[in-house]
Amino acid sequence: MTELKRPIVIGIAGGSGSGKTTIAHEVARLINDDDHIITITQDSYYKDNTGIPMSERKKINYDHPDAFDMPLLVAQINQLMHKKAVEMPVYDFTEHTRSSQTIHVEPADIIILEGILVLADEDLRNLMDIKVYVDTDDDIRFIRRLERDLKERGRSLDSVIDQYLATVKPMYHQFIEPTKRYADIIVPEGGENNVAIDMLTTKMRSVLAND
Numbered sequence: 001m002t003e004l005k006r007p008i009v010i011g012i013a014g015g016s017g018s019g020k021t022t023i024a025h026e027v028a029r030l031i032n033d034d035d036h037i038i039t040i041t042q043d044s045y046y047k048d049n050t051g052i053p054m055s056e057r058k059k060i061n062y063d064h065p066d067a068f069d070m071p072l073l074v075a076q077i078n079q080l081m082h083k084k085a086v087e088m089p090v091y092d093f094t095e096h097t098r099s100s101q102t103i104h105v106e107p108a109d110i111i112i113l114e115g116i117l118v119l120a121d122e123d124l125r126n127l128m129d130i131k132v133y134v135d136t137d138d139d140i141r142f143i144r145r146l147e148r149d150l151k152e153r154g155r156s157l158d159s160v161i162d163q164y165l166a167t168v169k170p171m172y173h174q175f176i177e178p179t180k181r182y183a184d185i186i187v188p189e190g191g192e193n194n195v196a197i198d199m200l201t202t203k204m205r206s207v208l209a210n211d
Contacts, residue, residue: 007080007081007083007108007110008109008110008129008130008207009077009113009127009130010112010113010128010132010200010204011114011119011124011130012112012113012115012133013117013131013132013134013176013179014134014187014190015116015136015172015176016116016168016172017140017141017142017144017145017148018134018135019134019136019144019187019189019190019191019192019193020115020116020190021114021191022190022191023132023187023190023191024114025039026191026197027112028112030197031110031201031205036108036110037108037109037110038107038108038110038111039113040077040080040105040111040113040114041113041114041115042068042073042113042114042115042116042117042118043091044090045068045070045072045073045091045115046062046069046091046098047068047069047098048069048089048097049096049097050097050098054095054096057095057096057097058096060096061167063116063172063175063176064175065121065175068117069089070123072089073124074123074124076088077113077124077127078127079107080105080108081111081127082107083107085104085105085106085107086105087103087104087105088102088103088104093154094153110204110207110208116172116176117176119179119182120175120176120179130184130185130200130203131182131183131184131185132184132185132186132187132200133179133180133183133187135180135187135188136188138169138172140190142164145160145164145168146160
């Protein structure tokens, strides 16, 4: 397996709970080569809200493009593409702000970038070689988000429902779903779509074997 001259960047977008994270991790697992593939999540790049009171942090619309530190994300993807390591931020979802910790990420031949709005930013799209949109029914996405936020993010049932109705659903239709038009590949059914996962995995193995 030879080292690629330039890393391949794959963007995987879709609504919260669509299965994009599952697809990204499953492709990486099947490739099974940590030296050649890394997965970056857009969730790590929420803006640092340290100077904002907790009561105000809870009111922030986290499904709006403005909630993300896109210049930092674009800059770090660029660094990885130029074979330079980065210190990726860590976001604390229980505190609604960026952690003081970072994760050291070494460059790799394939960069998988997944997140709700990775296809919304033109500068970020221009760095991608393959753009994927995961298209999953609203009800399924809501149930998955509910389960995740209750188990992993310390949220209450009422807070998850209120957030979904107030921002998650309207922001999906206003900002996320329209980015489908930028996708090279549209994947229905999210992480349950084994055909799409096999197709992406086969493409990645071909890239690693032939470039």
